[in-house]
Amino acid sequence: MEKIAVLGAGSWGTALAMVLSDNGHTVTLWGNKSEQINEINEQHTNKRYLPEINLPQNLKASVNLKEAINGANYILLVVPTKAIREVCQQLNNELTNEVTIIHASKGIEPDTSKRVSEMISEEIDSKFLKSVVVLSGPSHAEEVALRHPTTVTSASKNMEDAEVVQELFSNGYFRVYTNEDVIGVEIGGALKNIIALAAGITDGLGYGDNAKAALMTRGLAEIIRLGKAMGANTQTFAGLTGMGDLIVTCTSVHSRNWRAGNLLGKGKSLDEVLDNMGMVVEGVRTTKAAYQLAKQVNVEMPIVNELHAVLFENKNPKLAVDALMSRVKKHEGESTSNYISDLAE
Ligand SMILES: NC(=O)C1=CN([C@@H]2O[C@H](COP(=O)(O)OP(=O)(O)OC[C@H]3O[C@@H](n4cnc5c(N)ncnc54)[C@H](OP(=O)(O)O)[C@@H]3O)[C@@H](O)[C@H]2O)C=CC1
Ligand SMILES: O=C(CO)COP(=O)(O)O
Numbered sequence: 001m002e003k004i005a006v007l008g009a010g011s012w013g014t015a016l017a018m019v020l021s022d023n024g025h026t027v028t029l030w031g032n033k034s035e036q037i038n039e040i041n042e043q044h045t046n047k048r049y050l051p052e053i054n055l056p057q058n059l060k061a062s063v064n065l066k067e068a069i070n071g072a073n074y075i076l077l078v079v080p081t082k083a084i085r086e087v088c089q090q091l092n093n094e095l096t097n098e099v100t101i102i103h104a105s106k107g108i109e110p111d112t113s114k115r116v117s118e119m120i121s122e123e124i125d126s127k128f129l130k131s132v133v134v135l136s137g138p139s140h141a142e143e144v145a146l147r148h149p150t151t152v153t154s155a156s157k158n159m160e161d162a163e164v165v166q167e168l169f170s171n172g173y174f175r176v177y178t179n180e181d182v183i184g185v186e187i188g189g190a191l192k193n194i195i196a197l198a199a200g201i202t203d204g205l206g207y208g209d210n211a212k213a214a215l216m217t218r219g220l221a222e223i224i225r226l227g228k229a230m231g232a233n234t235q236t237f238a239g240l241t242g243m244g245d246l247i248v249t250c251t252s253v254h255s256r257n258w259r260a261g262n263l264l265g266k267g268k269s270l271d272e273v274l275d276n277m278g279m280v281v282e283g284v285r286t287t288k289a290a291y292q293l294a295k296q297v298n299v300e301m302p303i304v305n306e307l308h309a310v311l312f313e314n315k316n317p318k319l320a321v322d323a324l325m326s327r328v329k330k331h332e333g334e335s336t337s338n339y340i341s342d343l344a345e
Contacts, residue, residue: 081107204265
């Protein structure tokens with residue numbers, strides 16, 4: 001059994017800390033709000049993020065980062081993408097031994113186009129960084145906390161590290177696969193949030209399942225095109241962290257990205273939506289990042305372009321849908337870089 005620090009006491013950090021505690025590991029959940037940390041230690045609940053859930057009695061929490069990471073060989077980082085660099089900088093100041101950093105955040109940084117694992121490698125002193133492993137897949141915190149069957153992927157360039165993480169998390173309700181395609185796993189997890197925002201918008205506009213199926217299918221084509229340009233293995237996008245996460249995020253009321261899109265489709269402004277969500281909506285920043293990245297690598301991403309216009313240029317969502325529907329007529333396989341044959345390899 002291992003001592004593991006979980007940094008980020010929101011919905012996903014808490015649910016993953018529960019999985020690790022269920023597996024018998026000694027887990028300390030780190031957060032920055034003392035009231036919330038006291039609630040976790042004394043009431044064994046985290047009501048703001050996981051209402052109705054009783055946390056395992058052996059799960060401890062701390063506001064003190066030094067205390068949380070003391071003696072840990074594994075650190076699970078689960079804060080919103082925009083906080084990754086800041087938390088890594090704090091962590092870097094406290095580390096005294098080499099650690100494996102596992103991250104479960106889904107986003108791309110605007111302006112730098114960096115994936116989360118790249119930000120971690122840039123911020124953590126290499127003498128403290130044994131390995132970076134990504135944990136991603138179709139997994140709403142609300143369902144994991146209820147111990148409902150869930151499958152995810154542990155990805156690392158080094159398969160042995162991915163397998164160690166697979167072992168740490170696996171149990172009867174949490175099944176972990178491995179993959180060495182870190183780029184594909186991170187791109188799939190980040191970009192599905194964009195498509196979920198768009199799917200929420202079409203639902204909010206009152207369009208039905210046909211529109212959602214269209215967005216998911218053509219959205220996956222866009223994700224694969226960008227992923228291929230970034231060096232991903234296109235087969236990864238047929239798996240849990242690609243198609244799997246796209247399905248769960250576009251079709252679930254648990255998804256904050258879908259819910260945010262739904263409110264936008266119903267006519268709320270982006271500021272109103274984000275002010276009322278109370279949890280991170282990663283797809284907003286990632287839309288900005290993907291929009292910039294697509295231009296840099298010259299990849300066609302019409303859904304991303306229209307969503308960017310809705311979010312940041314005040315475009316009416318209905319006009320964005322009209323624009324997508326009236327694009328130049330195409331062959332279905334055109335500009336998908338034969339990804340279906342790639343997937344079938
Ligand atoms: N929720 C889910 O089902 C899943 C989420 N993810 C990913 O996990 C990541 C985290 O999401 P999630 O837990 O849902 O988000 P939440 O909004 O539920 O929680 C975010 C947590 O991060 C904390 N936080 C934010 N900034 C900092 C900081 N600078 N220092 C310390 N703590 C900070 C927040 O603290 P505070 O309360 O003080 O604001 C809060 O506890 C995202 O990238 C998301 O895409 C991945 C899979 C599933
Ligand atoms: O990543 C998730 C499920 O796999 C959670 O999605 P949301 O951030 O949209 O809630």
